[in-house]
Amino acid sequence: MADVMTPEQRSRCMSRIRGTNTSVEVRLRRSLWQAGLRYRLGRRLPGRPDITFVAARVAVFVDGCFWHACPTHGVAPKANAEFWRTKIARNVQRDFEVNRLLRAEGWTVIRVWEHEIENDLAKCVRRTAATVRRAAATLRRASPARARHHRVQASQRP
Numbered sequence: 052m053a054d055v056m057t058p059e060q061r062s063r064c065m066s067r068i069r070g071t072n073t074s075v076e077v078r079l080r081r082s083l084w085q086a087g088l089r090y091r092l093g094r095r096l097p098g099r100p101d102i103t104f105v106a107a108r109v110a111v112f113v114d115g116c117f118w119h120a121c122p123t124h125g126v127a128p129k130a131n132a133e134f135w136r137t138k139i140a141r142n143v144q145r146d147f148e149v150n151r152l153l154r155a156e157g158w159t160v161i162r163v164w165e166h167e168i169e170n171d172l173a174k175c176v177r178r179t180a181a182t183v184r185r186a187a188a189t190l191r192r193a194s195p196a197r198a199r200h201h202r203v204q205a206s207q208r209p
């Protein structure tokens with residue numbers, strides 16, 4: 052294959068293929084923390100969300116562009132095309148299932164593309180903060196007693 056990528060593009064591309072979107076996850080977490088949003092990891096929930104806001108019941112996933120078939124960057128490699136198509140289609144199907152399971156348990160699900168974090172991290176933070184505020188307000192209306200219990204967390208906003 053002709054070498055047409057800059058080293059930076061190559062590195063981004065390889066990171067997509069390996070599925071190591073760890074650094075974008077960390078960037079999002081760090082910015083949320085700086086904005087005053089206190090999160091936890093969601094390892095015990097369906098789909099293992101990358102970030103959770105337990106009081107507001109918001110789960111955030113950072114989806115790698117390659118592994119989750121981003122409309123802009125989710126192009127299957129030409130080699131072993133069928134293998135990759137099948138594998139990635141399964142991931143997308145699982146994402147839908149996980150969204151459904153979490154929503155059924157009262158969670159609000161946010162999915163952030165890896166490229167959105169790379170392109171406009173501040174926007175990702177604003178979107179997450181707005182969703183957490185909205186979800187917390189909805190829960191307060193639905194259950195005032197529970198909201199009192201979680202007042203401390205809910206008031207931690209940027």
Ligand SMILES: [Zn+2]
Pocket residue numbers: 116121122123124125164165166167
């Ligand atoms: Zn993308």
